[in-house]
Amino acid sequence: MHEQNKHRGKRDGDPFASGAHGASEEESALKIAFFAGLFALPVSLGIGLALLLALSFAAYSNPDPDKLIAPLGITALILTSVLCGFVSARRGGRAAALCGLMGGGLFALALFAISLCFGDEARAALTLGATGGVSLLLHAGVVALALVGATLSNALKNAKESKPKHRYRAG
Numbered sequence: 001m002h003e004q005n006k007h008r009g010k011r012d013g014d015p016f017a018s019g020a021h022g023a024s025e026e027e028s029a030l031k032i033a034f035f036a037g038l039f040a041l042p043v044s045l046g047i048g049l050a051l052l053l054a055l056s057f058a059a060y061s062n063p064d065p066d067k068l069i070a071p072l073g074i075t076a077l078i079l080t081s082v083l084c085g086f087v088s089a090r091r092g093g094r095a096a097a098l099c100g101l102m103g104g105g106l107f108a109l110a111l112f113a114i115s116l117c118f119g120d121e122a123r124a125a126l127t128l129g130a131t132g133g134v135s136l137l138l139h140a141g142v143v144a145l146a147l148v149g150a151t152l153s154n155a156l157k158n159a160k161e162s163k164p165k166h167r168y169r170a171g
Helices: 025-060 066-092 096-115 120-126 132-162
Strands: none
Touching (some): 025 066, 025 096, 066 096, 096 132
16 A cells, blocks of 8 residues: 555656656656756757847947857857756756756757758858867767756755755844
8 A cells, every 4th residue: 555655646747756657767867857958958048049149239239240259159059058957957856967968968959950940151150160070079069068057056056955054043
């Protein structure tokens, strides 16, 4: 009877509920990481688009915007990649590194799919003029930066948990 009541109160369709029915620990962690990365994907794409628009307005308000486009584009990519790992690790919880890798991989895949929707000139601008090998390194860098974001999230969470709670006496 205890085994039957063990999962009572948890939502059946929730991938973040611990103790998945019949799944091993690795499958459960991989499932959590996938759904955490999937959750972080639209969040990071939306914030990345807003950041890219803000930085492009800043570049085009400058007298010579051509020399600022590539550095600001790379800055937006770096910040968005770190944010993707941060959000996926916060959502995933216990397997922060795996969530960061999964979120970064999904984000790099989404960026690659988006780049296929444009012509050759736009694709060259999106990849910052990089060719095959350099473009592959940029996509690998997205995954590595997402892992940095996940590590940062985990470090901030651990620092917050280890901080002593101050108790104030009334009176």
